[in-house]
Amino acid sequence: MSVICTERLTRRFGNVVAVRDLDLEISGGGVVGLVGPNGSGKSTLIRLLLGLIKPTSGTATVFGAPISHPRAYAARVGALVEGPAFVPTLSARTNLRSLARLRGIPNGRVEEVLEAVGLLDRSKEPAKRFSLGMKQRLGIAAALLPDPELLVLDEPTNGLDPAGIVEIRTLLRRLGDEGRTVVVSSHLLSEIEAACDALAVIRYGDLLFSGPMSELVSRAGGCIEAQPEHIADVTRLAELLASRGWTVSVREGDVLVDAPASQAADVNRAAAEAGMTLCALRPRNASLEDVFLRMTGEPQEAPA
Amino acid sequence: MIRVVRSELTRLGSPSLLLGGIGLMTFFGLLATVVVFVTAGSGSATLPGTQNITVAMLEAPDGMFAGLQTFAGMLGIVALVVWAMSATTDVSSGLIRLLVQAEPRRLLLLGGKIVALVAFTCAATLVATVMVMPMVQGLANSAGVSTAAWQPHLVHTMITGYFHLTLCILLWGVAGLCIGILTRSAGISIAIGIGYLLVFEGVLGMLLRSGQKWLPGAAFKAIASGGSADMAFTTALLLGVVYALAALAVAATTFQRRDVTA
Known part of the structure; x- marks a missing residue:
C-alpha cells in the first residue's frame, strides 16, 4: 500500500x-x-x-x-x-x-x-x-x-x-x-x-x-561542457549552439550542451567557425544538479 | 482532553508567562489597593469606567476588596494579554504546526488551552488576592478606615470577593483569546484590549448613555463587584456569559476553519 x-x-x-x-x-x-x-x-x-x-x-x-x-x-x-x-x-x-x-x-x-x-x-x-x-x-x-x-x-x-x-x-x-x-x-x-x-x-x-534516483540520472544521459577562452563569449557561444539545434544552458562561465560526447568535435568546430576559441571542452556525465537544471530551467536556489 | 491540558500547562510554565501573568496581576492588585486606600474620598482614584471610592465604601463588609474590584478591569487586561499571547505565540513561533499535526482535533486543542488558561488565571488571581489581603489591614489603619464591619464575615467575604474577581478576570481573558485568535498578533491584541477599556467603551458609553451598563467592560466590572447599582450580579453574570459564549464561538469557528500557514 x-x-x-x-x-x-x-x-x-x-x-x-x-x-x-x-x-x-x-x-x-x-x-x-x-x-x-x-x-x-x-x-x-x-x-x-x-x-x-x-x-x-x-x-x-x-x-x-x-x-x-x-x-x-x-x-x-x-x-x-x-x-x-x-x-x-x-x-x-x-x-x-x-x-x-x-x-x-x-x-x-x-x-x-x-x-x-x-x-x-x-x-x-x-x-x-x-x-x-x-x-x-x-x-x-x-x-x-x-x-x-x-x-x-x-x-x-x-x-x-x-x-x-x-x-x-x-x-x-x-x-x-x-x-x-x-x-x-x-x-x-x-x-x-x-x-x-x-x-x-x-x-x-x-x-x-x-x-x-538512478532512473532520473540515467534518463538524463550526459552533456558537453564548453568553456570559451574569453568569458565575454559565453553568451554568444550559447546563442550560437542553440541556433544550431542544441539544447544549452549556461552555468558559472561554462556552456552546457545537452549532447553525447561524440558531438564534442561538432561543438568545437562550430565555435571555431564563429571565431571563438575554446579553452576547455569536456564530456560530462549528468549529475542530479544538471538534471534538475534542465527540468526546472532555473538555478536550484531560485528565489521564491 | 487531559493530554491537551497537561501539554498546555507545561508551556504556560514558561518564566515569561509566569512572571508576566502572575507577577503583573499581583503588582497591579497591590498598586490598586494602595491607591484606593491612600486616595479614599479624594476623588483621584478614578480611571475611565471606575468610580470614586469613599471611606464609607471601604468600611463596608467587602471594603477589603475595593481596590481589586475598582481596578478589576486593569487586572482583566493582564489576563487579556496573557490569554491573547498564549494564542498568538503559538502562531508566531510556528508551534501551531506541531500542535495541530499532533492533535488534528482543533476544537479539542482550543478546549484544552482554555481549561489550562482558566486554571492559570485562577491561580494568578489567587496569588494576587493572597498577596493583597495581608496588606489591607495596615492600609486601612493608616488611612483611618474602620475595619469593624470586615471581621464578622471575613472568610465568606474573601471567598466571594475572590470568586467575583476571578469571574471578571476570566471574562477579560476569554476576550483576549478571541482577539488573539482573530488577529494572530500579540501587539494588536493588547492594543485593542487596552484601547477598548480606556477609550472605546467610555466613548461608546457617552453615546449610549443608559445602555452603557450593557457594554462588556461595565458588565464585567459589575461581576467583579458582585453587582452594581445599575445591574444585579445575576444579570451581569448572564450578560458576561453571553459575551463569553459569543467570543468563544467566534474563536472556535476561526480556529477550526483557518489554514495553518504559520
Whole structure:
C-alpha cells in the first residue's frame, strides 16, 4: 500500500497555484526526496498531507486515510515543517515533554530522541540559547517523538554545519533502513543525492518527475561542457549552439550542451567557425544538479 | 482532553508567562489597593469606567476588596494579554504546526488551552488576592478606615470577593483569546484590549448613555463587584456569559476553519 498518494491535488492561494493537479505516489520504506526550487510548492504539499491546510481540489491519502481526516494517521507521522518551533524560554526537554504529553507519549521517549539527535547534554538549556543547527536538531527530535512510521522533514539540514549535515544524513539513512518512510524536502540537491533512494521533483506546483534516483540520472544521459577562452563569449557561444539545434544552458562561465560526447568535435568546430576559441571542452556525465537544471530551467536556489 | 491540558500547562510554565501573568496581576492588585486606600474620598482614584471610592465604601463588609474590584478591569487586561499571547505565540513561533499535526482535533486543542488558561488565571488571581489581603489591614489603619464591619464575615467575604474577581478576570481573558485568535498578533491584541477599556467603551458609553451598563467592560466590572447599582450580579453574570459564549464561538469557528500557514 502507498504511504502517500495524491490525485489531482491542487491548492491555490488567491491567484497563485502552489500545488497543481499533483499525482504522486510514495511507497513505504526508504528515504524519498522532495525536490524543487524555493517556492515550488514543497512546503504547501507537506502542509496538505499533514492536514494543516485544506486542498482547493483533488484528493490525497496518507496510510490509506484521506487527508481530510488527519486524526486517522497523526500518531504514525512525525514532521518538521518550515523550521523548528518551540517556546523559546523553555528548555529543550520541557519543550519536548510538552509535545510528548500532547501525544500521550511517556517522558522516557523524550530522553531517547534527545540522545538520537545529540542534544541530551544540552537539554536543560532554554531553546532560545540554541544555535540554528541545535534548534534544527530539536525540531527533528520533536518529529521523532511518536516513533513515526512516516517522517516528513522540510529542509532538515538548514543551518547545520557540515558535520551536522552528515550526522542528520546518517540519521535519515538509518531511519530509512529501519523500514520507515522518510520524506525529505530540500532545495539542496547534494543533500538529496547523498541521502535519498527516490525523489519527486516539483516546480511551481507541477510534478516533473517521480521515481528512483538512478532512473532520473540515467534518463538524463550526459552533456558537453564548453568553456570559451574569453568569458565575454559565453553568451554568444550559447546563442550560437542553440541556433544550431542544441539544447544549452549556461552555468558559472561554462556552456552546457545537452549532447553525447561524440558531438564534442561538432561543438568545437562550430565555435571555431564563429571565431571563438575554446579553452576547455569536456564530456560530462549528468549529475542530479544538471538534471534538475534542465527540468526546472532555473538555478536550484531560485528565489521564491 | 487531559493530554491537551497537561501539554498546555507545561508551556504556560514558561518564566515569561509566569512572571508576566502572575507577577503583573499581583503588582497591579497591590498598586490598586494602595491607591484606593491612600486616595479614599479624594476623588483621584478614578480611571475611565471606575468610580470614586469613599471611606464609607471601604468600611463596608467587602471594603477589603475595593481596590481589586475598582481596578478589576486593569487586572482583566493582564489576563487579556496573557490569554491573547498564549494564542498568538503559538502562531508566531510556528508551534501551531506541531500542535495541530499532533492533535488534528482543533476544537479539542482550543478546549484544552482554555481549561489550562482558566486554571492559570485562577491561580494568578489567587496569588494576587493572597498577596493583597495581608496588606489591607495596615492600609486601612493608616488611612483611618474602620475595619469593624470586615471581621464578622471575613472568610465568606474573601471567598466571594475572590470568586467575583476571578469571574471578571476570566471574562477579560476569554476576550483576549478571541482577539488573539482573530488577529494572530500579540501587539494588536493588547492594543485593542487596552484601547477598548480606556477609550472605546467610555466613548461608546457617552453615546449610549443608559445602555452603557450593557457594554462588556461595565458588565464585567459589575461581576467583579458582585453587582452594581445599575445591574444585579445575576444579570451581569448572564450578560458576561453571553459575551463569553459569543467570543468563544467566534474563536472556535476561526480556529477550526483557518489554514495553518504559520
